[in-house]
Amino acid sequence: MAAPSSMDTITEPARTLPVYGEFDVVVVGGGPAGLAASVSAVRRGARTLLVERYGFLGGMGTAGGVTNFAGLYGRRNGEMRQVVHGVVDDLLDRIDALGGLNDPQDGMQGRIRVRSYDxxxxxCAADQLLLASGVQMLFHAWAAAVVMEGPRIAALVVETKSGRQAIRADKFIDCSGDADVAHFAGVPFELGDGHGSALFPTTMFRVGHVEAARAMAAVGEFSAINKLMDETQAQHPGRYNFPRKGAIVRPQKNPSEWRVNVTQIRNTQGQAMDATDARQLSEGEQEGRRQIGEYFRFLKNEVPGFEQAAIVDIAAQVGIRETRRICGAYSLSGEDILSSARFEDVIGINAWPMEMHVDGEIVWRFPRDDARAFNDLPWRMLVAKEVDNLLVAGRCASMSHEGQSAARASGGCFVMGQAAGTAAALLDAGAAFSATDVDRLQQCLKQDGACFER
Incomplete structure (x- = not known):
């Protein structure tokens, strides 16, 4: 292959960066994992900065328009109960106090339960939680690079409206969703399913002015919307082009407003859009909105109660389910989900089943043991290889493609984030995370409300 011409690359001149600040712990990403990590770290005495690319917190739950917490509830001996506790309880209480938390909603014949929210x-609740805890926040900042000193990250480089800056810290936690910091630091990773695709992304949207009683009668049952889609296609072939089977159309706190999860974003090769590719991400945003317009036409024309409906919100960005996953000290597998795996180094519980967004549909796989329909999450899945002072929490932690389809849900991300932040605060300055006292970590997590069995 020929060497790149001057038209293909440019050389950026070296420059000296101002230091934004120095901290004990820097967390990148303000989704469930980042929220729990930063709050846990500061509550255990660490000077903590949370870096967030948007001007608000919540990750895919806000920017991606997910609008419900999944994986907080699991079945034990046939009874559904909340099994993820800790920082998330404080957040739920604050959302509820603002009038924005819905009652639990069951689906899949009672095998899953979610909490939707405004x-x-x-x-607002996330802001309150972090401010009350003492977390410092830097919004509108994008992780761009790291400065390494041997096997440690010495500084994180961020792009801001004030220009490119550096942030020094003793410990870093990557909750970016895409393992951006880990990637910059040279941590080995896997991308998607390893065959050029991944769990397919979705652009979420919300519909208002719904006649609630008629809509609930028509599609209140979890699977009813999909039966109606099948009937419509049988009666009117070609009238609508549905992005996938397995639509999820559910009411919000206000029953006249419904959330819609149905789009599926492909690239030009027909595989899942790669959200680490700038061109694909840009094209995918447009494709998601095109699909929304097409599906909304079906809702208005064919679904009772939606005749006068209007789209009230399209998510700020396409909802990403899977990109990079680090290769850590342990990789959570699909079999771990199905076998309700237990680990000695447990840090909390994943209660969400395997939810595989494959081409054209969603494939669900549930734990085989209904008496314990959830699995442990091990500490080792957060520990990055080759970088001493980095933990990775959330959907980019160390998991297989199949394992990530379950533990990427918000419940598991809250668990991983709380464990990462607590561990970062407990670890002595200059030490490596591989030296973490797991027994002490587990004791502290229990003290702080986390739920798991040893």
Whole structure:
């Protein structure tokens, strides 16, 4: 292959960066993992900065328009109960106090339970939680690079409206969703399913002015919307082009407003859009909105109660389910989900089943043991290889493609984030995370409300 011409690359001149600040712990990403990590770290005495690319917190739950917490509840001996506790309880209480938390909603014949919320209430509650805890926040800042000193990250480089800056810290936690910091630091990773695709992304949207009683009668049952889609296609072939099977159309706190999860974003090769590719991400945003317009036409024309409906919100960005996953000290597998795996180094519980967004549909796989329909999450899945002072929490932690389809849900991300932040505060300055006292970590997590069995 020929060497790149001057038209293909440019050389950026070296420059000296101002230091934004020095901290004990820097957390990148303000989704469930980052929220829990930063709050846990500061509550255990660490000077903590949370870096967030948007001007608000919540990750895919706000920017991606997900509008519900999944994986907080699991089945034990046939009874559904909340099994993820800790920082998330404080957040739920604050959302509820703002009038933005819905009652639990069951689906899949009672095998899953979610809590939907108002997006604005979530944003405000997250601000309240971090400010009350003493977390410092830097919004509108994008992780761009790291400065390494041997096997340690010495500084994080961020792009801001004040220009490119550096942030020094003793410990870093990557909750970016895409493992951006880990990638910059040279941590090995896997991308998607390893065959050029991944769990397919979705652009979420919300519909208002719904006649609630008629809509609930028509599609209140979890699977009813999909039966109606099948009937419509049988009666009117070609009238609508549905992005995928397995639509999720559910009411919000206000029953006249419904959330819609149905789009599926492909690239030009027909595989899942790669959200680490700038061109694909840009094209995918447009494709998601095109699909929304097409599906909304079906809702208005064919679904009772939606005749006078209007789109009230399209998510700020396409909802990403999977990109990079680090190769850590342990990789959570699909079999771990199905076998309700237990680990000695447990840090909390994943209660969400395998939810595989494959081409054209969603494939669900549930734990085989209904008496314990959830699995442990091990500490080792957060520990990055080759970088001493970095933990990775959230959907980019160390998991297989199949394992990540379950533990990427918000419940598991809250668990991983709380464990990462607590561990970062407990670890002595200059030490490596591989030296973490797991027994002490587990004791502290229990003291702080986390739920798991040893």
């Amino acid at each position: 997006v604005s209430a979530y944003k």
